Amino acid sequence: MSVTSIARAVRVPGLIPPYTPTGDEIAVFELAYRNRLPVLIKGPTGCGKTRFVEHMAARLGRALYTVSCHDDLSASDLVGRHLIDASGTYWTDGPLTQAVRHGGICYLDEVVEARKDTTVVLHALSDDRRILPIDRTGEILEAPPEFMLVVSYNPGYQHLLKGLKPSTRQRFVSLAFGFPEAAREAEIVATESGVDPATAKRLVTLANALRSTADHDLEEAPGTRLIVDAAKLIAGGCDPQVACRAAIVECLSDEPEITRALMVVVLAIF
């Protein structure tokens, strides 16, 4: 996999992606940044982890290098590799190295998916040394104060941080994210989608009803993302039942029995 396909550096001056806080996470993140501490964000899918990091990077005026981790991700995907063209071999920085070199924020989404040998490169960066040794080039990069490492994972998928040593894990300031309380989530859904407040409220009622059954029947509870997607379809003129089926129910399960049961909940609310 090419380095460019797994990471993107986003920095649009003046544009801060909207984020509705649910606690003290903004202040804690800012303090972690100022104290050069890495941050770990844990929480279910679609609860706003990525949006929060995008918001914080823009707020702090740092470029953001996002990597979606997976079990094929190699250390070279993060650090960089030699490439060959007509004129010979040349070195190209991976997203982690770019973030260290340019003083940006490197966000490793779903870090537990990455193999252990991949996350080893994070150890010296997340402790007091704050260095990135690049074996292939012999360089040892010292992270500038503006560099920050942020990782996220979903505790529902993984109970242990298999890739990170406990000593590394304990270097991170940890923020636990959950779903926002109903009124705040409805506000987020309305703002993100443009749907009217009453519909946003009903969608959140539906989400919470589905979440309360999720433990038994579903692999994972519906996140705010699914609710926002359904709201966008409704705001665009889609029938609410059709929108909820397409954007929520069919995304949660492939089992006809389960989708039928979920639609019963939808029909009770819309």
Ligand code: ADP
């Ligand atoms: P995660 O990274 O946790 O899987 P995302 O950050 O991608 O989730 O959130 C999914 C979507 O939900 C966002 O694109 C946004 O529309 C919405 N969202 C969730 N939480 C918030 C929040 N606190 N403020 C603003 N939007 C939010």
